[in-house]
Amino acid sequence: MASFGPSNPLRGSRVTRSWKLVESGFRNASNTRRFSATANNCKPSNVGGVGLAAKDASIGEQAPEPLTIQGIKARRAKAGKLVAGTAAYSDSDMFKSPHAYQNPKARRWDHLLSAESRARKPCVLKQAAKHLKKPGLVSLGGGLPSADHFPFDSMSLRIPVPPHFSEEATHREGKITTIGKRDVVEKDSVFDLSIGLNYGQSIGSAQVLRWVTEHTELCHRPPYADWRCALTIGSTGSLEAAYRMFCDRARGDSILTEEYSFSTALETAEPLGIKVFGIKMDEQGLLPESMDDILRTWDESERGAKKPTVLYTVPSGQNPTGATQGERRRKDIYDVCRKHDVFILEDEPYYFLQMQPYAGQDSPDVPPPANVEEFLNGLIPSLLSIDVDGRVMRHDSFSKVVVPGSRMGWVTASEQVIERYIRHAECCSQGPSGFSQLAMYKLLDEEWGHEGYLQWMMDLRLQYTxxxxxxxxxxxxxxxxxxxxxxxxxxxxxxxxxxxxxxxxxxxxxxxxxxxxxxxxxxxxxxxxxxxxxxxxxxxxxxxxxxxxxxxxxxxxxxxxxxxxxxxxxxxxxxxxxx
Amino acid sequence: MASFGPSNPLRGSRVTRSWKLVESGFRNASNTRRFSATANNCKPSNVGGVGLAAKDASIGEQAPEPLTIQGIKARRAKAGKLVAGTAAYSDSDMFKSPHAYQNPKARRWDHLLSAESRARKPCVLKQAAKHLKKPGLVSLGGGLPSADHFPFDSMSLRIPVPPHFSEEATHREGKITTIGKRDVVEKDSVFDLSIGLNYGQSIGSAQVLRWVTEHTELCHRPPYADWRCALTIGSTGSLEAAYRMFCDRARGDSILTEEYSFSTALETAEPLGIKVFGIKMDEQGLLPESMDDILRTWDESERGAKKPTVLYTVPSGQNPTGATQGERRRKDIYDVCRKHDVFILEDEPYYFLQMQPYAGQDSPDVPPPANVEEFLNGLIPSLLSIDVDGRVMRHDSFSKVVVPGSRMGWVTASEQVIERYIRHAECCSQGPSGFSQLAMYKLLDEEWGHEGYLQWMMDLRLQYTxxxxxxxxxxxxxxxxxxxxxxxxxxxxxxxxxxxxxxxxxxxxxxxxxxxxxxxxxxxxxxxxxxxxxxxxxxxxxxxxxxxxxxxxxxxxxxxxxxxxxxxxxxxxxxxxxx
Structure with a gap:
């Protein structure tokens, strides 16, 4: 099984299957991209005119200017300095490109939400924060400690300078990047310890949410209007939250997953009283035919559970089988989910660890992608990127591609689902650690930028290869x-x-x-x-x-x-x- | 209402109440302490012979040598270097003093645990880690990334040098403390980025768990043998976990709390289907008589809920009323809980923010405690410190006294409760951020030590005063x-x-x-x-x-x-x- 490049059999495969797309109205939302230095009107950047533009007519019609790395830079320059103080409210809508709004909105999922999730109300204290916008108002409201009493004056990190990513190069000549307590006031910075180490919003800081939203649009371009992101404390936490949002013990809810599945995901479901059913697999992971068959012939009394309404799947490098769903396979799975109105939890810690094809012991290596555009072009589209309904909640993680100890990742889903997720997080985690957010902001946003991060991934996947x-x-x-x-x-x-x-x-x-x-x-x-x-x-x-x-x-x-x-x-x- | 010093009316109060201690067999486990430079055989430390010894005969009999700051140093020296690599298993028993084992074990709480909590099993992958002890074994088991691929070579923090805690002093002459990726191997350190930024155990790293366990014994000395600590992602998270561990929607469980209570704690309970009932309060917080009355006269059909089995309380500086339970009050509350077999969730973010007594505008200030011993002596004993049954789950937090952004705290409870908590955390948070653990380890353990941290608290409480x-x-x-x-x-x-x-x-x-x-x-x-x-x-x-x-x-x-x-x-x- 090969995995990369123009001949990647998992990418744009022409496999014809006897099983047919059963739902009409499925819009071909293929995320095929091509390099186009002239896709926007920005000058080439110092890294050389990176750009990504749709070659697919169906996207091209809707979206003359999909987001590019250059486009992000231009949009940021136009928007001016990001001003976001302590516990400032933000959401992805502030950071998405106009392109994102050309599609219809996501469907509603009220009929799938659990009693627990439906019962959640906004935190009364966080609601009161809306009054803080009033000029001159003095707040004696929220019990946020004053940063005067934080015993950290600055934090510094030694990190790699792209493309010199090796441990030795970093140790020898890595850059030391520093974030001080009052950098926003004293150095015209966007983020500092006085903000990052105080309480924040459960959705995460605006500073990191901006990066994550841009990255998600760049790599997945969800094909509905009201998609949003929220930072998480890692996918273990966001998956547990998702189970509690969509599964209801009293309702007898159940979920589907690969017949061999990530053990922690199974161990998370079981104590919640959620029954889990396995779908047959081949070397490309779960079989849509088998899934359709299970759902078509579901017998509640025989199975001892309601017909599943949720699919948990790891599309790339599945744990434990290592299977990767090809592009065709993903579309087929998505269509079965539409047919049976199943909501999808897409767990993708290994998405960027799509490796070079295995050539065998004595064959020459296949040349890796020459640049970031080729790399992105070669990636198999995510379920999120074909999700016209907004029925996917995608779980991204830094654990496998940066450090597990960040205990930080993000979810992407429709506005409704993200809003419910945030209500959950407010009473559960209050979002990821400030130290993690500060470290990742410095690394990903201020130092590496989107291109540097993708270069890191290109290097990392070769290490894994x-x-x-x-x-x-x-x-x-x-x-x-x-x-x-x-x-x-x-x-x-x-x-x-x-x-x-x-x-x-x-x-x-x-x-x-x-x-x-x-x-x-x-x-x-x-x-x-x-x-x-x-x-x-x-x-x-x-x-x-x-x-x-x-x-x-x-x-x-x-x-x-x-x-x-x-x-x-x-x-x-x-x-x-x-x- | 005064708050501190030998004349602290909340401390060792002699209030006689018409309401009586109803349960016999209550052992007076007062945690009264006095300074004693000779309480152990260690030489005075560089900070001057700090020591804490029981003056209470009932403790003195059981415990000739309760833990002191000197004692911690001596025990660490005797134990030798802490060796705890990536995801190493640890628990508080490794770090408690022998004194802790002289008491009987905690009661069992099987009858209170929810179906969800009882159903939790250990993570199969973490269980397999026990084989890693075998010499020479090569693991192809857990999917932990190699630290070779972590893009952080070192982290540095500028922090205050006790007792120069002010923001200005730190900025001007604070110490820069650095933690490298391979310090354990290269510098004979105890903790480094290669360990702290990889996956860890949900209970937290041994490095931070050690500090937290010692601190808890020093300040609270729980009067039963098998108490343990576990790191948390902050008390919002640990409280939610505790609700799910002890309350069962299907069972109709309910909880008691102060009639005015922390809004997030209420908002956390409601979507879980847990009914909350309020107890009348005075200026010392909840009234034990009112609590007893509610429980004695409980009518399930009238109340629409089972008789409460859990008390959620904030004993010091309660949110929102600011009320602080005095020592007598705490004992009375504890006894009502014993009488009705109620489990206690003690939420104590403000414990160390016990301030100087308010003298009024024109009166001279009351002199603050002269040293760490006087400071600890003057604190009102926690519910944990009088908990002979092991019926308290105490929630400690760094949010109000260090930084909220650490999203890190710890819980203390019996071995059984902590074990269930860890099973929960394994499928929910996987413990706090590695960046947070590394930063807090450097600050609290390597740089400040226990005495420096208590000096910080002494300074902070004066700022709040x-x-x-x-x-x-x-x-x-x-x-x-x-x-x-x-x-x-x-x-x-x-x-x-x-x-x-x-x-x-x-x-x-x-x-x-x-x-x-x-x-x-x-x-x-x-x-x-x-x-x-x-x-x-x-x-x-x-x-x-x-x-x-x-x-x-x-x-x-x-x-x-x-x-x-x-x-x-x-x-x-x-x-x-x-x-």
Missing amino acids: KRRDAILHACEKFLPAEVVSWTPPAAGMFLWLKVDESRHPEVGSKSLMDIEEEIFDSCIDKGVLACRGSWFRAEHDKPLPSLFFRTTFASASEEQMAVAIERFGSAIRESFKLD | KRRDAILHACEKFLPAEVVSWTPPAAGMFLWLKVDESRHPEVGSKSLMDIEEEIFDSCIDKGVLACRGSWFRAEHDKPLPSLFFRTTFASASEEQMAVAIERFGSAIRESFKLD
Whole structure:
């Protein structure tokens, strides 16, 4: 399976499927982009006339000037300095380009919202903040401490200067960027510690929300008018909130997901009384036919749950299978969701970890994209980017592509869904850490900008490509091909190893669960930890149908990976009595 | 109402109440402390032999050597370097002194836990981490990114050097403290960016958990053996988690709180279907007699809810009333909770903002505590410190005393409750931001230490004392005494103004709600924002019984406060037709 470039089979695939698009009125909202230095009237930037413009006529008609990196710079220059003080209210509408408003608004989701979510009202104290706009008003209202008493005068970070992203280059010649307590007043800056370390709005600071909104429009261009973003405390938190917003224990709500799914996502749903059902998968992830089949033939009494109204999916580099949905696949999934009115939770931590195609051990590497435009062009469109209904809540994360410790990400969805999300966050997290917001603002906005961030991603995906290739080489060398098989992952950080149970000497007399455990224990004995496939089953109560192990190439060194895979191979050989 | 020093009427008060301690077997676990340089065998520290030892015989018998600042230093020296790598597991038991184990264990709370909380299981992936202890094991398990790819090489902060805490001193001559990416390996440090910015345990990093555990033992010495701490994303988050742990919509659970209570706490409960009932208050906060009365005479069908099993309370500087429960009051409240088996959520953001007694405009100031020991001695014992059952979940926060933007605090409760809390956090927040943990570790542990932090608090409470005195002076000057009255707050940041509705010309013909609104609107017109008392009512569905306004002295300058209070007075005069 290849993953990148003009010949990327997952991108713009021409696969014809026997299963048909069932809902009429589906507007082709393909996000195909091309480089166009003249797509707008701005001068080329210092990084060279980056621009992105639609070549698809259906978008071209609606949107003569979709957002570009140049366009962002021009719009910012025109808007003037961002003025946003302590706990200032902001929303994405302040930062979207006019292009975004040419589409119709999203559908309403009142019929899907839980009793809990519907009951949420705005915080009375945050509501009162609207009076603060009055000139000369003195507030004795909110209990926000004075920044006079903050014991931090400045924060400095040493960070890479694009394109010198390596750890060594950063350590040796990285830039030290500093943010002071009173920079807004004293240095004409946009953000400082006096604002970032005080209470803020749950949606996040305007300073970071602006960057996130621009980035989202640049990369996804959601095809409805009233999309918005909100910062989150990471996708673990925003996913839990989404479950509570759309699923209601008392209503018997249930959700669909891949038959093997992210274990924390499953563990989050279970205590809430939400039943989870698994959809069959192939090497491109969940099968729309299987999903349609489940929904078409749903029998409430047999299933013990209401027909699912929510799909949780990881389209790129799925956890644990490493599968990546191609463009055609995503559209087919989206259409099944429209047919059955299913709301989509798109969890995309690995979206930018779409790697180079795997050429095999002795083949020459495929050349990587030459620039940011080629990189963006080659990415598979997100579900968000084909979401004409506003039925997707996309969860973006910095954990896998910057640092997990930021505990910060963002969601994108319709105005209605984001408003409900913020009401939830006000009583739950109050938004991400100020330290995180300040650090990420300095890195992403003031220092790197949108282009620098995308360059970072281009570099990072090559690091992951190298890591993936190393584990694949080890697998080819050390694993018994007659028993263990795999698909080279096109994105993410996981390699899913299928073990052919039919060749096990005790198959039939011993349960697959026992065989899996035996192999896992033997792996530990030999000194390698690989995750058991059974840990990721969406439906835990059914007998295990086949043997899988999840491995990751995210953290171990190339040498360690080789040692680990050799040990895994030895455990398999022993269990299968191969040698 | 005075608040501090040997004559603090809230501290060790001798009030005799007609209401009696109803539960037998209540052990007097007073946390009275005295300075004792010889309480342990350590040499005096560079800050001069700080020590804290019990003078209370009942503690003295059980605990010959309660924890002191010196004792912490000695124990750390004996334990050797803290070794805790990426996502290392830790718990408070690793950091408590032997003294803590001399008491019996906490009671079990299975009968109070919600179905949701009982259903939580440990994360399967975090469970697998136990195998990582095996020497030589290579993990292909958890998808933790390699720190090689973190774009932060170091973080530096300019912070105050105790006791020079002022903003100016910090800006001019504060210390710059730096934490690098590989300090643990390269500089023999305990914490660094490679650990702090990766995924961690939901309980928080061992590095910060250690400090928080020591601080909690030093200040509260919970009188049962198996107490533990867990870091939180702030008390908004931990309170929401606590509601979900102890309240069950399907069971018809309800909670008690002060009749005027923190609006966000109320807004958090309502969408969860938890009914909230208010307890009558006086100038020391909620009345135990009223609480006992409510619980004794509870009628499920009349109230439309199960008898409350949870009390939410803010004992010090309560929001919105500013009331502070004295020592006797706290014990009486605790005993009512034991009698009716009520679990306590102790929300204490303002605990260390216990201020100097208010002496009045023309009286000389009461001298502040001379040192850390006097300061700790003078604090009113927390509910946690008298909690022999382990029925208190205490919520501590850095928001009001360091920076709100840390979005970090901690909870203290029994092992069982903390374990359930962590299971919740694993599927909700994954613990606080790494940037926050790193910044707070450098400030609190490496730079200030426990003594420096308490010195910071001593300084901060004097700043708040000054702020409070300024607003009180303005009130004395500008408010019509015949209509507006108040109790000088002993802690926190709120001043609660009682407006005597009986003197209003339209009382009887106009609802109190309308009069309140009229005054609020008039205040806005005149340029002051004060919060309406009705916003804080625990029971929104009942008619408003009296007129209050909440003001804060946390953020406005002295001059602004005077202007604001003058405007408020003018609005009152107009509404009451006084001039």
